[in-house]
Amino acid sequence: MRIVSGMRPTGKLHLGHYFGVIKNWINLQDNNECFFFVADWHALTNKYKDTSDLKENIYDLVIDWISCGIDPSKATIFVQSAVKQHAELTLLLGMITPKSWLELNPSYKDLKFNLFFQYVRDFLLGKGIKIEEDTIRQIVHDSFYHKKEIDFEYLKESLIKLSVDENLSNEIVFNLKEGDIGKDIDTYGFFGYPVLMASDILIYKAQAVPVGEDQLPHIEITREIARRFNNLYKPVFVEPKALLTEASKLLGTDGRKMSKSYGNTIALSDDEEQVNKKVLSMKTDTQRVKKSIPGRPEVCNVFSYHKFFTDQETVKQIDLKCRNAEIGCIECKKILAENLNKFLLPIREKRKELEKDRQLLDKIIREGNEKAKEVASKTMEEVKEAMGLMF
Amino acid sequence: MRIVSGMRPTGKLHLGHYFGVIKNWINLQDNNECFFFVADWHALTNKYKDTSDLKENIYDLVIDWISCGIDPSKATIFVQSAVKQHAELTLLLGMITPKSWLELNPSYKDLKFNLFFQYVRDFLLGKGIKIEEDTIRQIVHDSFYHKKEIDFEYLKESLIKLSVDENLSNEIVFNLKEGDIGKDIDTYGFFGYPVLMASDILIYKAQAVPVGEDQLPHIEITREIARRFNNLYKPVFVEPKALLTEASKLLGTDGRKMSKSYGNTIALSDDEEQVNKKVLSMKTDTQRVKKSIPGRPEVCNVFSYHKFFTDQETVKQIDLKCRNAEIGCIECKKILAENLNKFLLPIREKRKELEKDRQLLDKIIREGNEKAKEVASKTMEEVKEAMGLMF
Known part of the structure; x- marks a missing residue:
């Protein structure tokens, strides 16, 4: 199946991204033809005033992806703005997209x-x-x-x-x-970003798009635009299906959704010390003010983290010991921090390697861009032929 | 001065276009660096449903221009959609253009x-x-x-x-x-065509744009967008001035504004017979129901045509003879038809020549596109640098 997905380059990724998006991408890349793109034009829709860190954010995003296991030899990694055909198609699709579809979005x-x-x-x-x-x-x-x-x-x-x-x-x-x-x-541009998104997807004739529930309306508009184009001219576009991905169950360090704007994230690039500090500052069961009071793992955010990073047997033991007041919160956090660091270590190491090798990064991006352009320009030939455009 | 102007390819041009636009372009091309473009993407804003004649309309437009005297060795003639940079810049300018500016347009x-x-x-x-x-x-x-x-x-x-x-x-x-x-x-797309238009103009750093009064708000938006970009990032764009052109004083054959939707046009491509027929069917002074009644040239549309196509001396004579009932309307129209055909003859002949030579046309368009692309891509480099974009 051909799959398209993208992320905005807005800074280094955190664990929420990993369990919400990246893990899913890694699963998809083995058995599908995947196009994963850095949505730098999308980043401009709400962050056009200060673009000074855009370039570094693009590199950071690609570094994060590859460090996590997105494999450029399996999936096509590219930068949206390098494939100008997206802009051309956006312009053309904009001509047939009723304003009301966007207002109702x-x-x-x-x-x-x-x-x-x-x-x-x-x-x-x-x-x-x-x-x-x-x-x-x-x-x-x-x-x-x-x-x-x-x-x-x-x-x-x-x-x-x-x-x-x-x-x-x-x-x-x-x-x-x-x-x-x-x-x-x-x-x-902000008003019309579903048109840009539709063009990102349709230009690759993607059959499926992995999305969270909140993104479903975009896929619906994309399908409607594809249908409208196909009806007006010729059946050029595939109507993509939404591949609903579960939201990450990993919460932020404060128990809310993990989000940079809450300041409760653990970044994939955080070093050991940062991780230790963040984990040690996490809230546990608020009723358990001292070790001698039995804890309730089911309401403890630290315990919910263990389920992601600690082996099942140890998780069981912690559950039991916590309920029996046999393990303190600090000890419990230390185990988590250790395991979390163990999880992050290979990502961190790969990160360091890539950070040092800008040439390799550029090569990966360049090759991805070329592959994407090839597919995109083929679709655009069909689009222009269907619409009777000369160039 | 660098000047940009365009026309939508919506069919063969008529005398209204000639005296409203083309004549002005011909005057400008000698002492300015002119970019005249076929606005095929603009044509889609209100005519996206049937694009079957788009390609022929593009050729027709270029044929009309050159037949009238637009000289590809002086002015750069190109087709908008061939210069993809317009789409890219439209996308980027769209990101900084408040929706309210377009709503108020x-x-x-x-x-x-x-x-x-x-x-x-x-x-x-x-x-x-x-x-x-x-x-x-x-x-x-x-x-x-x-x-x-x-x-x-x-x-x-x-x-x-x-x-x-x-x-x-x-x-x-x-x-x-x-x-x-x-x-x-x-x-x-329709809602955002002032953004597309701004990009058409700004990408060539045009200093002036010849427009009719009704187009002034577009130039104002273009200037505002340029200003906003320059303030947000770097001073890349020139704020173009409006070069106000008088509306054509030549009316349609029925005395209203010459417009295809009124069916009152004389096309530059009309043959002798068509012109004769159209001129003979023109209304004259309605009070003059027979030759013996003196006419009033000042209310006669045929007389107003004479001022464009007949030599001054003859115009004076016709004025006098009409008032003295010495010349009938049919005779008067025959003189006009003859002169009109004389005026159209070289245009018609050049037209025929070009119609036969698609290769030459293609060469002219291709070379114009290349010239336009060169300037446009240079501006885009500056735009991307200013915005901190990588590609």
């Missing part, structure tokens, strides 16, 4: 919600106002989804209720609504 | 108005309902511009007042509002 609103939320959080933080992040998320969420349109009045009132000064609340709302934030986020 | 609404108007006209025509085209245009215009949003209720009521069946009126409004027409017209 739930993930458009979701992404916008995230950006609005981040703005409100950072604004309050910048003013020294301390409100629980989850509370902020909740009120932004409610002002977004209670009504058909974004309810800015509700947002303002909620902020005031949380004792935010009225002037500041007004400023936040104004910036989201009419000021630079609202405008800056809401670009033409 | 008056010509977006104008183009939409035209398409809606055409739909209503064709729908009524198809149902055998005869309403003056100008009346239809007026009510669609009013429903578009009286309020901030399109006033569909007003449109429906106006149609019913004109004795259109209520069901049909409802159907029209439904199709415009929620049916295929509204959706089909309102594509992502």
Whole structure:
């Protein structure tokens, strides 16, 4: 089966990425024709203002992939912006994609919600106002989804209720609504990224796309665009199926979803010391304030980590000893840290090797780009023929 | 000065194009570095459903240009879609262009108005309902511009007042509002064509763009996009100036603006017989029902044509003789037809020559494309460097 998937180059990968995406890719690459791409153009949809680290992020992403086991001799690894045909196809597909399909795209609103939320959080933080992040998320969420349109009045009132000064609340709302934030986020490219995504997928005639549940609407739009093109002109495109991948069950060090914006990640590139420190600072069963109190592994985030990194027999023993107050949290964490480091060691070593060999990296990327271009340009020939374009 | 301008390949050119655009281009090409392009991607924004004649239209357009005197040894003639860098830059500029700039773009609404108007006209025509085209245009215009949003209720009521069946009126409004027409017209590409246009202009660092008054908002958006890019990254782009060109004073054969949709054109490719027929059927001073009644040249469309195609001395004589009832309309038209044919003869002959020599045409287009690509790819290098893109 031909499979396409991509990731945005937004910094070094963490364990959440590994168990959410990479592990799945590694499983797929053996028996499928895989195209894995660095979505650098996509990164611009919400991060166009500072692109100074884009190049390093691209290298980092490829280094992470290969260090984890993505094999360039099995899968085609390439950088989106190197295959200009994606831009050409995006332009052409844009001509046949009704604006309303994009307006109805739930993930458009979701992404916008995230950006609005981040703005409100950072604004309050910048003013020294301390409100629980989850509370902020909740009120932004409610002002977004209670009504058909974004309810800015509700947002303002909620902020005031949380004792935010009225002037500041007004400023936040104004910036989201009419000021630079609202405008800056809401670009033409951001609005149309499902078209770009459709082009990324369709240009390789991918039969399947591994996605999380939240990405399903994109696959649906991609299928609709393919169908519309095929009906208008000629059946050039394959309608890709969504290959639903389970979300990673590995949580962040604080028990929430692992995410860089929560500061609760363990990066694949973290060194031994960093890992030890992070694991030692993890919360355990809050009721277990001293070793003599029996623990409840089922509510302990450290224990949930053990299931990923510690051998089954040891996991069983820890479970028992914890319940019997025979093992302390620090000892338990030390075992985890050791195993986690054991897991990360080969990735880290491969990382170091690759970091030193930019030439090899460039060669891998160049060869991947060439393979991708070959397939993409073949599809584009068919597209242009179908549409009656001369060039 | 470097100048960029383009035309959509939508069929053979007529005299309105000649006096509105081409004549101006011919004047510009001697003392400026001109890039004239066939805007085939733009043609897709509102004509993506049937592209079967696109290729022939491209050739026709280039043939018309050269036959009129656009000289490939002076100006660079090329086809937009052959220079893929336009698509790449469109994608990148789209990332920094606020959606609101496009929503506020008056010509977006104008183009939409035209398409809606055409739909209503064709729908009524198809149902055998005869309403003056100008009346239809007026009510669609009013429903578009009286309020901030399109006033569909007003449109429906106006149609019913004109004795259109209520069901049909409802159907029209439904199709415009929620049916295929509204959706089909309102594509992502159509919405974003000012971004494509900005990229067409900026990629050549054009200092000036010859435009009609109605195109001024596009130049303004182009300048804003250039400014935004230069501020965000590095000063790569030139802010182009609008070179305001007067609208052609030559009207259609029926006295309205010359336009293919009015069926009142004289094509540059019309043969002698067609021209004679069209000129003979032109309306003159309606009060002059016979030769013996003195005419009023100042209200006669045929007389206004003479000013373009007949020598000044003869024009003076015709004016005098017409007022004195010494020359009849048929004789007057015959003189015009003869002069018009004299004017069109060299264009027609050059046309025939080029039509036979597809190889020469291909060579001209290929060489123009190469020249354009060279400039465009140089600009793209700067763009990518400024944005920190790797490829």
